[in-house]
Amino acid sequence: MIRVFIVDDHPVVIEGIHSLLQNEKDIAWVGQAKNAQSCLGFFVNNTADVVLMDISMPGMDGVELCGIMKEKYPGIMILGLSTFNQGLYIKKIIENGASGYILKNSSKEELIKAIHEVHAGYIYFSGEAGMALQEYQKSLGRELPVLTAREKEVLALIAEGYTNPQIAEKIFLSPFTVDSHRKNLLAKLGVKNTASLIRLAVERKMI
């Protein structure tokens, strides 16, 4: 019997998954919690084999809770649970010791398979999540195109929070030119807006 515990701030999700699992012969439902504190409270006097954990919850989120749980109870396997899939979150929860990650709208079959795999000590990722992770890691691994001196200069100023006209004034260029450099930055680095650009630049220590 695999003892399963769930922590999620949405009762609907808890109920939904509970009903999906209730007829499974080798799965035992040992309890549920609506937040991180209740979850930690439960494990003071109880245990489980697999914990399904929502990654985004009010207060302490699943990523943080995962780290604490794995530190206290390394034997308990944790399966991340989320409504949407983000390479970043996936990466973070793995770094915090989770054994897998599935979407809340997964099929019953996939959910059960994931629980079994994780319980057996394997890592399990639902198709979509696995792809998102691969994309993310690929993006981290690829080497970056060479930026010209001007592009680096403009990039730094964008990161400082200046707008195109402000940058133009600062380095004595036409706003059109600054805009050109900015577009070249987006194109060269393969990102689609300022947010992605700055995130990449900071993460890769380009600024």
Add this chain to the structure above:
Amino acid sequence: MIRVFIVDDHPVVIEGIHSLLQNEKDIAWVGQAKNAQSCLGFFVNNTADVVLMDISMPGMDGVELCGIMKEKYPGIMILGLSTFNQGLYIKKIIENGASGYILKNSSKEELIKAIHEVHAGYIYFSGEAGMALQEYQKSLGRELPVLTAREKEVLALIAEGYTNPQIAEKIFLSPFTVDSHRKNLLAKLGVKNTASLIRLAVERKMI
């Protein structure tokens, strides 16, 4: 006599500073370079007491060159030189061993004072640059306001490169609501646009 060397890709700047310094009795002009390679080449067979170094140059920039110079010749004092002033650059060049930082449009008096201070082993920052650095360090030191669960969620999705309408669709909210959260993020964190927001978030490891 303080032996001064300058590296800057703009001949105009080299000439300008040269002429400002040529009548100073205790300052000797030992040479100049237009790029990092030439500078390193010069110091193979020569030396100087103070190097004025442009922080943004094509190819290897001043920040990097500064690190190499200080590693090879720790006794040579380096004074960063730039057309505009950025807390980030200032911080980086100090981390790489520079002893000071002034703007290219500084007065003759300030330039000479800076050279003397740096040569004597003191750190020197022109007024503007010093203030920019203080602002920067203050911004790093302050503790961050607490973000709500929704705000963190929206922040993460902005960092992934999604627009407000896309985020709204993804987490089942009105675009207006997402926009509200976004504005609250800017206000809470005291930044003025997405670029600053994402930079802060990544640097402070909020995502």
Add this chain to the structure above:
DNA sequence: TTACTAATCACCCGAAACAGTGATTCATTA
């Protein structure tokens, strides 16, 4: 009970960003 905050939604408006296209100059390189 009242006050506060989180979370939600709504609209207006101007500024900024982004997409697309195209052009010139200059220096380097094949």
Add this chain to the structure above:
DNA sequence: TAATGAATCACTGTTTCGGGTGATTAGTAA
């Protein structure tokens, strides 16, 4: 010499962002 790429500037749209303002609901804390 021809081609390439960096750097510059320009115009036209459309979309997104950001400032301001305000409102409702629900839950929590004083």
